[in-house]
Amino acid sequence: MKQRRNLTISQFFDKHFVTITIAPFVIAIAAACVVPLVMVFIESLFVDRPGEFFFVGFKNFLDISTDRAFHADLLRTIEYSGLSSLFSFVIGLAMAMVLNQSIRGRGFFRVWALYPWAVPPVVAGFIFKWFFNEVYGAGNDLLIRIGIGGVNWLSQPDIAMVLLIACDTWVRIPFVLIILLAGLQTIPKVLYEAAEIDGASPVRLFRHITIPYLIAPIRVAMLVVTMFSFRMMDIMMILTGGGPGRATHLFAAYIYKQGFRFLHFGRSAAASVIMIFATLLIVAAYNIFLKPRVKESR
Amino acid sequence: MKSRKKNLLKSRSAYAAILLFLIITNLPIYWMYITSFKTQEEVYGNPTWVPKSFTMQNYKEVLSAQQGRNFTFYLRNSLGISSIVTAIMLVLGTTSAYAFSHFRFRGSGLLLFLIIASRIIPPISLIIPYFKISETLHLRDTWFALIWVNVYLYLPFAVWLLKEFFDTVPAELPESARVDGCTNAQAFVRVVLPNSLPGIASAAILVFLLSWNHFLFPLVLTSTEKARTIPVGVYDYVGDYFVNWGNMAAAGVIASMPALIFLILFSRWLISGLLSGALKE
Incomplete structure (x- = not known):
């Protein structure tokens, strides 16, 4: 008892080193992450508009589930993040394989x-907006030279969506490329050499050596890509603003506008909760369908 | 002989593919850069790939307060907020990551799970709580609110990254320092930190870049130029009746300065941070 009293500060610090280093972290995470997370779940059960605040149970969720604009936004977001993931995967993998050669x-x-x-995603959106400007843009100028330019790209629903997906893909390719390149570099060269001596075709090499080795990095990189493009708003806000009409309006923008255009905080929170569960679904899907294959050699 | 010829051909076509890829992906960025140095007349004329004129006029206009946009303010806010966030990460992040990496304690598994889980929560899902909290506590338009948000966004990420780096430091290092009479803190500062400087640099660079680039929360939590950051300033141009593309390009170039600087000077650390942040799950 007396001995404990006599601990100097530095001895006390040393004895409780782990507690003292972890505590600030725990407090920070609780204050910055757990509290807002709990709040958004509570908020989703309330009607919260200027001058109104009362409990409604799951009515916000019911309202959203019958909101056709929400359905359209959700489908569009699935299309957007799905296609962006697909394209960034194909191009990223192809370029990673090219870069993996000894050059x-x-x-x-x-x-x-x-x-x-x-570059900041907002700037990426601006870069595309300006590059494909229908009068002064350089990209538009190139397209005119091959005979398809001079159109106001962003005023046509389908083309605006194509540009939006292209911009998202453009932002994501580098990430996929870097991670898959690192994954490729872990594959022992001996494997390829041995298989080549056995007369395996490049397609077989790719299918039976490259892909199995790459499953883990592919899963991580593509999970991040799909998750991040599913929640993306920055690029859309500056490139298309969700238009023309609602043709490029995404899920994240639905949450934002319910809250800050229509001041319907409860409904915005409910949509936020749906977004969280949708993200969990994405994580689950990747973990189920892209399980690391622990296969013994046949 | 034959295989050598084949290899040469292979590497040539590889170079061609890579060059084509880099040109296509970097061309739009190049277009922003040259636009920012062009005169008004040239911006609003037939597109020119090589600027005929060179002027700093756009930057002068952007950096002087115009139409309620004060980019000197935004620049100060972005620099200040990102620097403070990075400093907080360095102190809180390194110490707790070290504890996670080299000590076993009750609840460490749960806390590590929380770190990963917090990366799954979409930031957009927390805009309502963050808005309400900062409204109630009168924190809108303050650096404090944005720094706080960044703790949620990037502290778990930084701890995750740093833990990966500390895991590579052998346990014998701090242990032998302990035997020599160091306290835990001394062992950490004198032995572990100097051995993990590249990892810490990677984390710092990534956190600075990501918090500088972040757009959503500054958009929601600022309504005046007091705490508004550069990405929001760039976005603001879209609402203009007549968009001044030259000015906007200059603003975009200013907003992507950290990206350029880090790529040129610290790309090795940037890439190693990116990899260790992503590869292990």
Whole structure:
């Protein structure tokens, strides 16, 4: 008892080192993450408009589930994040395989391939908006030269969606590329050499060596890509603003506008809760369908 | 001989593919850069790939307060907020990541799970609570609110990253320092930190870049220029009746400065941070 009293500060600090280092972290996470998360679940059960605040149970969810605008936004967001994931995967994997060959200047290429990922997403949206401007844009100028330019791209629903998906893909490719390239570099070269001696075709090499080795990095990279494009709003806000009409309006923008256009905080919170569960579904889907295959050699 | 020829052909077509890819992906960025240095007349003329004129006029206009936009303010806010967030990460993040990595304690599994789980929550899902809290506590338009949000956004991420790096530091290092009479804290500062500087640099660079680039919460939590950050300033141009593309391009270039600087100077750390943040799950 007396001995404990005599602990100096530094001895006390040393004895409780783990507690003292972990406590601030726990408090920070509780204050910045857990509290808002609990709040959004509670809020989703209330009608919360200027001057009104009362409990309604699941009515907000019912309202959303019958809101046709929400259905359209949800479907569009699935299309958007699905296609963006698909394209960034195909192009990212292809470029990673090209970069994986023993070529000089790989470091240089790797850095500049990363550029679109590193600019703020808002700026990425601006870059596309300005590049494809129907009068002054350079991309438009190129398209005119091959005979399909001069159109006000962003005023046509389908083309606006194509541009939006293209911009998202453009932002995501570098991330996929970098991670799959690192994954490719862990594959022992001996495997390919041995299989080539056995006369395996490139397609077989790809299917039976490359893909099995890459499953883990593919799962992580593509989970991040799908999750992040599913919640994306920055690019849409600046590139199309959700228009023309509602043709490119995404889920995240639905949450934002319910809250800050229509001041319907309860409904916005309910949509937020749906977004959280949808994200959990994405995580579950990736973990089920892209399980690391622990296969013994046949 | 034959295989050498084949290899040469292969690497040539690889170079061609890579160059084509880099040109296509970097062309739109190049277009923003050259637009920002063009005169008004050239911006609003036939598109020119090589600027005929060179002027800093757009930057002058953007950095002087115009139409209620004060980019010197935004720049100050972005720099200040991102720096403070990075500093907080460095102190809180390194110490707790070290504890997670080198000590077993009750609840460490649950806390690690929370770290991963918090990365799954979409930030957009928390805009209502964050808005209401900062409204109630009168924190709108303050740096404090945005720094706080960034703790949610990037502290778990940074701890995750740093834990990966600390895991590679052998346990014998701090242990032998302990035997030599160091306290835990001394062992951490004197032995572990110097051995994980590249990892810490990666985490710091990533956190700075991501919090600088972040758009959603500054949009929701600011209504004046007091705490507004650069990405929101860039977005603001879209609402103009007549969009000044030259100015907007200059604003975009300013907003992507950290991206350019980090890519040129610290790309190795940026990439290693990206990889260790993503590869292990």
